[in-house]
Amino acid sequence: MITMLLAAGLMAAQPAAAEPPVADPAVKPHYPTLPVITQNEHLYETFGGKEGLTALMDDAMNRWLANPRTRPFFANADQARIKDLLVKQFCVIMHGPCTYDGRTMAEAHRGMNVSEGSFYALVEELQVAMNKRHIPFNAQNRLIAALAPMHRDIINNTK
Numbered sequence: 001m002i003t004m005l006l007a008a009g010l011m012a013a014q015p016a017a018a019e020p021p022v023a024d025p026a027v028k029p030h031y032p033t034l035p036v037i038t039q040n041e042h043l044y045e046t047f048g049g050k051e052g053l054t055a056l057m058d059d060a061m062n063r064w065l066a067n068p069r070t071r072p073f074f075a076n077a078d079q080a081r082i083k084d085l086l087v088k089q090f091c092v093i094m095h096g097p098c099t100y101d102g103r104t105m106a107e108a109h110r111g112m113n114v115s116e117g118s119f120y121a122l123v124e125e126l127q128v129a130m131n132k133r134h135i136p137f138n139a140q141n142r143l144i145a146a147l148a149p150m151h152r153d154i155i156n157n158t159k
């Protein structure tokens, strides 16, 4: 299921820009071109605000450290700093009252050579952590759809 979701998100990935005009309104896209979370979805509240996101990231990081596909990347990294920046990043994505002061995804993952398999493993562990916190499936889906386009800057980033 997660693979299908990600595949849908990856296909929907587009550079951040205004939604292109619909030339023929009869042609309905399968996915939104830009997987943007709108303010009125109240996703930040659904995830339990800053407290909820912090607990989610604590759990997710433990899972990334336990998973052989993600562990090598995080084992010797500054885990507390990454968690803090992920909370801020997700908070901003969900229109929460935060500022993201980390690097761009391209910069942060440069030269790391993250494979597609490791990327999927990270998202799958995140999904397990979200399930544990009883985040509704639809809300999970919205977050993953917002994260999926980032794969372009993260996977096989050898720059």
Ligand code: HEM
Pocket: 069, 070, 073, 074, 077, 078, 082, 085, 086, 089, 101, 102, 103, 104, 108, 109, 114, 118, 119, 120, 122, 147, 148, 150, 151, 154
């Ligand atoms: C959509 C998926 C991902 C998101 C949203 C994400 C987000 C972030 C953020 C916000 C940071 C901190 C930025 C900074 O250091 O200024 C970061 C750093 C990092 N990420 Fe990711 N990441 C993703 C995927 C991955 C994957 C798949 C891996 C490896 C399996 C990974 C490994 C790392 C590591 C090791 C750092 C620390 C880099 C350093 O300290 O120099 N990330 N990521």
